[in-house]
Amino acid sequence: MPLFERLERRIVDGERSGLEADLDDAMRSKPPLEIINETLLSGMKTVGELFGSGQMQLPFVLQSAEVMKAAVAYLEPHMEKDDSGGKGRIVLATVKGDVHDIGKNLVDIILSNNGYDVVNLGIKQPITTILDAADEHRVDAIGMSGLLVKSTVIMKENLEEMNSRGVADRWPVLLGGAALTRSYVENDLTDLYHGSVRYARDAFEGLRLMDTIMA
Ligand code: B1M
Numbered sequence: 001m002p003l004f005e006r007l008e009r010r011i012v013d014g015e016r017s018g019l020e021a022d023l024d025d026a027m028r029s030k031p032p033l034e035i036i037n038e039t040l041l042s043g044m045k046t047v048g049e050l051f052g053s054g055q056m057q058l059p060f061v062l063q064s065a066e067v068m069k070a071a072v073a074y075l076e077p078h079m080e081k082d083d084s085g086g087k088g089r090i091v092l093a094t095v096k097g098d099v100h101d102i103g104k105n106l107v108d109i110i111l112s113n114n115g116y117d118v119v120n121l122g123i124k125q126p127i128t129t130i131l132d133a134a135d136e137h138r139v140d141a142i143g144m145s146g147l148l149v150k151s152t153v154i155m156k157e158n159l160e161e162m163n164s165r166g167v168a169d170r171w172p173v174l175l176g177g178a179a180l181t182r183s184y185v186e187n188d189l190t191d192l193y194h195g196s197v198r199y200a201r202d203a204f205e206g207l208r209l210m211d212t213i214m215a
Helices: 003-013 019-027 032-052 058-078 102-112 127-136 149-164 182-189 203-214
Strands: 089-094 117-120 141-145 173-176 197-199
Touching: 003 019, 003 032, 003 058, 019 032, 019 058, 032 058, 058 102, 089 102, 089 127, 102 117, 102 141, 102 173, 102 203, 127 141, 127 149, 141 203, 149 173, 149 182, 173 203, 182 197
Parallel strands: 089 117, 089 141, 141 173, 173 197
Antiparallel strands: none
16 A cells, blocks of 8 residues: 555554554655645544444544554654744643544644744643633633534633633634634624634644734
């Protein structure tokens, strides 16, 4: 099987052994981010489709996710970096009740590699923890990720909580994750939040939005 097809297959099958050797080979012809975007994410998309249609069971989804995480961790040190930091600071979290963190961690990598300081709180974070961290670390923005449909409701509640605490003017909010759509954020959330709230389709849009916030 050709190399890139095999790599994509590894994600779908959750096949870890020999992963690093394949990634080394892949990096001879493509930069790490291209391998992630074109090959590995395509594998995760297939996993989502198989799971969604009942053709894959949860433990296998978990295995695929672990191979995906291992692949990203292996590629990360080989990515181009602007290590200067200091472009701005953001707190990132997967919202309450949601364990999905692959996308959020990609956002962390892209922002960190492009000069931002990222305070990554992890998964299942209630808004109180997010706001405490935003305060403590004096961040310039808050980023929330969520993949479950119920996470879109949590995000709405989080924004309402921020309004009621009167902190909306302090922190622009970036929202991302597969359960969200641009129209949901732009039609249902922007009017509701008294500060700025923006939707990022992927990690690169997250970076562009941070650049706009910090301009
Ligand atoms: Co879950 N899961 N899962 N899952 N899982 C989904 C989300 C689902 C769509 C699968 C499906 O049915 N087709 C479905 C949700 C359905 C719904 O809500 N209507 C689902 C379900 C149902 C569940 C459970 C409830 C299953 C169960 O227990 N019965 C359970 C939930 C547990 C919980 O959260 N409480 C569950 C569990 C899991 C695993 C643990 C097995 C595993 C997660 C492992 C992990 O993350 N550490 C998992 C996985 C892997 C998936 C799928 C297959 C893949 C997700 C992924 O990593 N994609 C997913 C299917 C899908 O999304 N279509 C699915 C790759 C990742 C890079 O994409 O995170 O979208 P994503 O990030 C993108 C952009 O969205 C954006 O940038 C990234 C790309 O550059 N982005 C941001 C994301 N966050 C951002 C933040 C930003 C900016 C951009 O700024 C702040």
